Every structure is written in C-alpha cells, then in structure tokens.
Amino acid sequence: QKEVEQDPGPLSVPEGAIVSLNCTYSNSAFQYFMWYRQYSRKGPELLMYTYSSGNKEDGRFTAQVDKSSKYISLFIRDSQPSDSATYLCASSHFGNEKLTFGTGTRLTIIP
Amino acid sequence: NAGVTQTPKFQVLKTGQSMTLQCAQDMNHNSMYWYRQDPGMGLRLIYYSASEGTTDKGEVPNGYNVSRLNKREFSLRLESAAPSQTSVYFCASRALRTDTQYFGPGTRLTVL
Numbered sequence: 001q002k003e004v005e006q007d008p009g010p011l012s013v014p015e016g017a018i019v020s021l022n023c024t025y026s027n028s029a030f031q032y033f034m035w036y037r038q039y040s041r042k043g044p045e046l047l048m049y050t051y052s053s054g055n056k057e058d059g060r061f062t063a064q065v066d067k068s069s070k071y072i073s074l075f076i077r078d079s080q081p082s083d084s085a086t087y088l089c090a091s092s093h094f095g096n097e098k099l100t101f102g103t104g105t106r107l108t109i110i111p
Numbered sequence: 112n113a114g115v116t117q118t119p120k121f122q123v124l125k126t127g128q129s130m131t132l133q134c135a136q137d138m139n140h141n142s143m144y145w146y147r148q149d150p151g152m153g154l155r156l157i158y159y160s161a162s163e164g165t166t167d168k169g170e171v172p173n174g175y176n177v178s179r180l181n182k183r184e185f186s187l188r189l190e191s192a193a194p195s196q197t198s199v200y201f202c203a204s205r206a207l208r209t210d211t212q213y214f215g216p217g218t219r220l221t222v223l
Contacts, residue, residue, distance in 0.1 A: 046156070103152065104153055
C-alpha cells in the first residue's frame, strides 16, 4: 500500500463548477500537507501548504486536512479553463527530508 | 531570481551512452532532490542531498549517481543509459521552514 493514495482521474467538469480533489494517507506521523499543480510539460508548482488539521483558503482554492480520517482535500471554486492541469498531493513529517507524493489527478475544465 | 534551473531541456541517448543532468538553485536552500516522473507512477525520488557534501538514495537509485557540487548545484549522472530510464527528470530544492519543495522545469530524456 502506498503511503499517499490519489485517484488518477481523469476528471472533467464544466467551467464554473466546484471541483473536489482528494487524497488519503496512511502515515499518522504526517504533519505537513501540500498541493502541487502541474501543467502539461511543466514542473510541479506549489499551490497550497497546510500544517496539521484544518482549512486554508487562498482565493478560489481551499485546502482541507482531516487527520482523524487521514483525508486531504483541495476545493476549487468557480473553476476556470486555466485550472486544467494535473494536481498532486504531498505529505511529510517533521524531520523528514522527503515528501511523499500521490500519483496525481488530471483535471480538465470544459469551457 | 530564477528559482530552480535544469539543463538540458531535452535529450536523446542511445543505450549505453552516458550523460549528466545539471541542476542549480538560487534560493539558498540546503536540500536538493532528483525525481523521475513516469505515466501512472507519479514522482519517484532517485537521490537527494540534505546539505552540501551529503547524498542519500531515494526510492529508485539504481543506474544513477549524483554529485552535490556546492550549495547551489546538484547533478545527476547516467553512466550507461538504458531504455527503462526514458522519463522526465525533475530537480527540486527544499525550503527549510515550510518543508515545501520547489521544482525545476524538467528534462525530457529518451533512451533508444
């Protein structure tokens, strides 16, 4: 079993819809949670970063962590065609040099 | 401030050839990483360097070597390329306070 599991999709939604992207993790020691966005033929770029449980909002994006169920979510409101990309979740724990990545979910926003 | 840069962007090799992928960061980060990304496999860590002068194996180190030349630069070497090493290679560096990693644009490598 991978430490971070992510549905690879693909996921297609109409423009303006709310998108929900999800990951589950198995390592209880994970404290840092990140979402990366990767456009086609580009490197991953950091989108959201959260520490421990709770919500974090940045514009149209909300990252949510539920440590009791080991569930990580990214919500995109008012989705735009420019949000079409692959989204990767990642986790780590204090003192660990390495990030554990999900395999990524490919998202397409249909105009 | 260029962030993380990688060269070359594209490379085609024949089986058995060698090459070195270069990576540099200008963010004064201590830790640097090499990943490969393959369809359906996600990002897999090849090697990493927690500080200048140290390197450690990641998940898929076989067939690769690395050198942490100085704080800025971290290179990845393929001594004898194999078709299984056809992939997209990403270099990253880590911000200590937030534990987040910042990625370069990648090198697309094809081994024939």
